[in-house]
Amino acid sequence: MAGRVNASRPERRIALDRAPEIRETLARTGPGSRAVAGPATGGDRPPGSSGPGAGCVPLRGLRGGTVAIDEGASPPGSRAFCILPFVGAYVRPDGSVLNCCCQRSPLGNLLESDFEAIWFGPLAGAVRRASLTPALHPICRESLGCPVLPRLRAGEGPDRVVGPLGWPTALSIALPDRHCNIGGESPTPETACIMCPRAHPGFDPPAGDHTDLIVGRLARLMPHLEELEIHGVAEAFWKARIFDVLDGLGYEAHADRVRVATISNGTTLSRETRRRWLGRCPRSRLLVSIDAATPATYRAIRRLDAYEVVIENVRRYARERGPGQALAIGHNINELNLGEVVRMVEVAAGLGVDALQMNLTIPLAPGIEPYLIGPRNAPAFADAHGRAVRRAAELGLPLEFVNPLELPAPGPGLVTLPAPA
Ligand code: SF4
Ligand code: SF4
Secondary structure (H helix, E strand, O other), rough: OEEEEOOOOOOHHEEEHHHHHHHHHHHHOOOOOOOOOOHHOOOOOOOOOOHHHHHHOOOOOOOOOOOOOOOOOOOOOEEEEHHHHHHHHHHHOEEEEEOOOOOOOOOEEEEOHHHHHHHHHOHHHHHHOOOOOOOOHHHHOOOOOOOOHHHHHOOOOOOOOOOOOOOEEEEEEEEHHHHHHHOOOOOOOOOOOOOOHOOOOOOOOOOOHHHHHHHHHHHHHHOOOOEEEEOOOOOOHHHHHHHHHHHHHHHHHHOOOOOEEEEEEOOOOOHHHHHHHHOOOOOOEEEOOOOOOOOHHHHHOOOOHHHHHHHHHHHHHHHOOOOEEEEEEEEEOOOOOOHHHHHHHHHHHOOOEEEEEEEEEOOOOHHHHHHOOOOHHHHHHHHHHHHHHHHHHHOOOEEEEOOOOOOOOOOOOOOOOOOOO
């Protein structure tokens, strides 16, 4: 199991290797959300983004003795409440394999089993079968932040048509929680970003790095993939780790087909890193997470005097990238940076990124809690939301709120859904 926060309040215990994805997923479940989702962020693909059965490949490559047990239970044309159990694999630093970052428990562990034994195994098959019913499987129904559950609560029906069972077409690999240049391998509340779980006083991830072993066992998925994400609670460009992962996967042979994505804090996007990344990954998505529009705020949140460096790195990246290399900036909004939302829009527009994404900061470390949205400051957040929207419209910049800057509506607890027939 990956590192966990030993918080004093049990309800704040979180799995650190899932934190960014959880943050995104939790936010996405709020009203008005419309973020493009993927297996790595725990979300289903938005309606209309792919045709019926898209993403599923014909059954192939099975080894002798492997049984595709749900081939009959989910024949082509079946409708699923979530497509991820059919197409998505999310692998944690400890080798755990899930369909997405939200699931409560893994389907298996790559350090103990081959991927195909997990993917075509009985638990994965049961999850697939259950995803054809509104009850879902318990590991989905009792998940943290599953974006499908609110849709079920709202009475929505299945909206994804399942193709023939095949290998996953979307793979996300989370790097170890220790792997980040901000705070380094032994971060403290003073050295890691203020909102990061790495800044939690109880941060204590396990030592060791299984990435090479995990990647080696995932390489055979490459011929089937359409989407590949490499991040985690980590900085994938630090020490050029993302390139080691791409090498280990044999990505080069699939670069023209597989879109590869990551999230960066931007400090690592040096000339050499940009040259390697842009040269090797003609189809890519990069989100640079900044959270500030001034050096002082950047320092308060990110602990470094690096705002200008990040901005210059993004500016150069935007100029140097090719047409298949998407670039966006992300800001998590709290009281420390609330007054800078309009400036964030203007900076992003000036840099020439494709889009700007904003989200509410959520409590993953105690240091940020005094600055989060609450009843006291909700009007200021709503005002900032409006100002950002208006300025983005004036500048023609696509602005996406993973979650609007407003207090989330009080949500009901998980409802009890009917069991599968
Ligand atoms: S239904 Fe399951 S696989 Fe789909 S998003 Fe929710 S937890 Fe993930
Ligand atoms: S860049 Fe900051 S938020 Fe991201 S993993 Fe590192 S310490 Fe955490």
